[in-house]
Amino acid sequence: MYQETAAFEHYIRDHGLRMTNARRAVLEEIFSHHEHIDADRLHAAMRGKGLDVSRATVYRNLDLLADCGLVRKYRLDRHRVLYEHMHAGMxxxxxxxxxxxxxxxxxxxxxxxxxxxxxxxxxxxxxxxxxxxxxxxxxxxxxxxxxxxxxxxxx
Amino acid sequence: MYQETAAFEHYIRDHGLRMTNARRAVLEEIFSHHEHIDADRLHAAMRGKGLDVSRATVYRNLDLLADCGLVRKYRLDRHRVLYEHMHAGMxxxxxxxxxxxxxxxxxxxxxxxxxxxxxxxxxxxxxxxxxxxxxxxxxxxxxxxxxxxxxxxxx
DNA sequence: TTTCTTATTGAGACAGCGTCTCAATTCGCC
DNA sequence: GGCGAATTGAGACGCTGTCTCAATAAGAAA
Structure with a gap:
């Protein structure tokens, strides 16, 4: 988790963005699921833990994580888009x-x-x-x- | 076109379905486009030719054609699903x-x-x-x- | 630490692609 | 030609994802 956070923060800074609680939360959440998960399920999981992050923010930050290569976005069909964190090199x-x-x-x-x-x-x-x-x-x-x-x- | 029609009619009969004008029209239309096309564009093209087929029917029959292997459904991303007819073996x-x-x-x-x-x-x-x-x-x-x-x- | 600028967020409206509904129509077997 | 069932048409609906915009908060500068 240290590596990923560091990589993410590095990317954030390099692109003139800001590190926020919501971003950290999404990063941690996706890395705590060791299998594919869709955005809404991830969002629900976060709310279930009392993390008050909006749906739009989850979507936004999953895409950001995909852009910086920490997360892979994988479309099965129209109704299923899955995200999964990259487990180094696999x-x-x-x-x-x-x-x-x-x-x-x-x-x-x-x-x-x-x-x-x-x-x-x-x-x-x-x-x-x-x-x-x-x-x-x-x-x-x-x-x-x-x-x-x-x-x-x-x- | 003869082959495809025959194959389609064969599939239709084998599955207890019925051959209709709408089905023939969709089949002919998709085989007249020698490149990827999306369902709505295909629908528009048909209406442009005076073929009065509804959107739902175009979607339904494209899926049917995909099921029977005459058409390939190919998803680029969330906003682009393309259909293309199979050009024998390619x-x-x-x-x-x-x-x-x-x-x-x-x-x-x-x-x-x-x-x-x-x-x-x-x-x-x-x-x-x-x-x-x-x-x-x-x-x-x-x-x-x-x-x-x-x-x-x-x- | 306080201030200031600006990126980010939240909530919900909105958009696009497909699907579903159900009455009306058409197919195709008898 | 008549009958029963499959198919169609039109539009409402559903789902995923995006956009808007005021409110908030990050983080650089003072």
């Missing part, structure tokens, strides 16, 4: 199950390297590389198979 | 420039193969593999460099 991607909505993380260095290579080839300077896989997870696949092979059974 | 991905908003397509078979491999390893059955790169395109990069090397000049 760039990962997501598989989203269409049926149960479960999000599975995976890390693959080769995939990243290849994406960077493609960007280079197109003279494109990437800020964010995202691989998003939408499909059906192993659990739902099994459930579906079970239903399929034993439908509303015989006479 | 699975591609997108790079979006953060500055000018330009969308560059690229195709890379290795990248796809690798994603599929990862899915297999996780027992995940992919419906849609998306690689989304957000960054800065070569044009904007040059523009930025030009500004950077010759800022509001000397005293």
């Amino acid at each position: 760039e990962h991607d997501h598989m989203v199950c269409r049926e149960c909505g479960r999000v599975v993380e995976f890390v693959n260095r080769d995939l990243r390297a290849q994406q960077e290579e493609i960007c280079r080839a197109h003279g494109f300077d990437p800020d964010d590389l995202t691989v998003q896989v939408v499909g059906c997870c192993i659990t739902c696949k099994k459930a579906r198979a079970a239903r399929g092979s034993a439908p509303p059974s015989g006479p | 699975e591609h991905d997108h790079m979006v420039c953060r500055e000018c908003g330009r969308v560059v397509e690229f195709v890379n078979r290795d990248l796809r193969a690798q994603q599929e491999e990862i899915c297999r390893a996780h027992g995940f059955d992919p419906d849609d593999l998306t690689v989304q790169v957000v960054g800065c395109c070569i044009t904007c990069k040059k523009a930025r460099a030009a500004r950077g090397s010759a800022p509001p000049s000397g005293p």
Whole structure:
């Protein structure tokens, strides 16, 4: 947490911004959740702890944290935007199950390297590389198979 | 167009649905645009041609077309969801420039193969593999460099 | 420490994209 | 042609995120 606070304060100062209680609170909150969370849930969690920060401020500061690279913003679909703090160097991607909505993380260095290579080839300077896989997870696949092979059974 | 109509009608019948004028119209419209387009723009284009189809119907049928695999739904960010028809077998991905908003397509078979491999390893059955790169395109990069090397000049 | 400037905040109105509702219409099987 | 069900149209609605603007507070300067 020390590192992140320091990095954030550094960024804040460098950009002529000001460090506030609300900013510290959002930073601490997002770093206390070790998994994806959406802005409104985070906001609710903060209020639940008695932290009186407005919704707009949570949104504003999550975006600020995303800008300075401490937080990653990840859009699943129209109704789900997740934020997660960067756990040093662990760039990962997501598989989203269409049926149960479960999000599975995976890390693959080769995939990243290849994406960077493609960007280079197109003279494109990437800020964010995202691989998003939408499909059906192993659990739902099994459930579906079970239903399929034993439908509303015989006479 | 024959193939797509046939495929669509086949899907429609297989799922106990009905083929309607609105469905045919949406199918024809999306296949007449050989690039990404959003639902509202498509709707406007249809009305412009005198096709009297409601917004809700366009949304509904674009989703239906996406379900049956004839159309791909691609989300850039909160405010941009693009649809594009599948041009047989040409699975591609997108790079979006953060500055000018330009969308560059690229195709890379290795990248796809690798994603599929990862899915297999996780027992995940992919419906849609998306690689989304957000960054800065070569044009904007040059523009930025030009500004950077010759800022509001000397005293 | 007090003062002063200005970034930030809070509350809620607002915006945009989709979705939902439900009566009216249309499909397509008989 | 007639019937039952799927589909449509029009607009209200919902949700996430942004904007507004007065009030507040950070932090530099005195």
